[in-house]
Amino acid sequence: MIEKIAVLGAGTMGHGIAETFAMNGFQVNLFETHDQTRNSVKEVIESELLFLAENDYIESKDIEGILKNITVYKDLKESVEDVDYVIEAVPEKIELKQKIFKELDGYCKTETIFASNTSSLALNEMLEAVSDSRKERMMVCHWYNPAHLMPIAELSYFGNMPEAIYKEVERIYLKSGKQVVKVLKDVPGLVANRIQQGVAREVFSLIEMGIASPEDIDKALKFGPGFRYATTGQLEVADMGGLDIWCTVGDNLLSVMDNRKEANPILRQKVAEGKLGLKTNEGFFEYPKDKLNDIKNDFNRRLLIQLKTSQKYV
């Protein structure tokens, strides 16, 4: 039974994964190689917990206990030798992930389950790094950013592990408040990212063609399809509207929509101009330096409202 967890990498995803498990009563060892990130991660997590308390999602009196559930490590071996489940959230490089899994195989108990938070790498390539017996205890567990607010986890069930092991991992995600998507085949992007890229391709294409302003295109998504998507999936939406209608509209529209096989040139142009979005103060919209904190908090506040609402109705 999984009680003790290790999270490797305390960056964008790793700190939020550790925070989520700690909020849900698990003991978490958090390993990080970069000194500054390691030394500041508890403060980062504390400020996110304070935000959750200010917005009535958790109680302030619980913050100390949640933080106590997390122990930060500089040494990989020490961080993993007594844990039941390890998830890595280190940079998206196959050589690095393979090296880490190989080391883990030597350091961990035989029954420890290994997971990768990879967004795009194949589980098969990571399996090459571990012993045969470990191969049936290894999977992809893909979170969404920000990990402590987005209620989805995609878990791989690609045929390399017995169902009982999958179920045990699923249990800790359900206990941590996640909606679990069981992914049956190893395809790049799994399920949610593929859906998102399909929508994004058309959005960038609409901008490229000058069909509406950036504000209006985002408005069309938020108050059109996106408004329903938060409560009703695409397949339910299709069933409600009528599959005959979806068939006709698909025939009429899909032939004139974008079907490009690479990122839109408009994105490439923005990248070349150094307009990367929030982190450079400009992307499709502008983000003044003195308002960055407010903008980030506003984004998180909107997600939190949605999270609380979804927990009432799901």
Ligand SMILES: NC(=O)c1ccc[n+]([C@@H]2O[C@H](COP(=O)([O-])OP(=O)(O)OC[C@H]3O[C@@H](n4cnc5c(N)ncnc54)[C@H](O)[C@@H]3O)[C@@H](O)[C@H]2O)c1
């Ligand atoms: N950022 C996202 O939106 C997102 C979403 C889902 C999945 N992912 C995946 O999560 C993983 C991590 O992404 P991220 O955005 O958190 O990256 P990040 O760069 O923010 O964090 C990675 C962290 O790992 C640390 N690190 C580097 N080498 C290490 C090592 N050998 N051992 C331990 N820590 C090490 C870095 O110092 C850094 O703090 C990637 O596989 C990525 O594809 C990212």
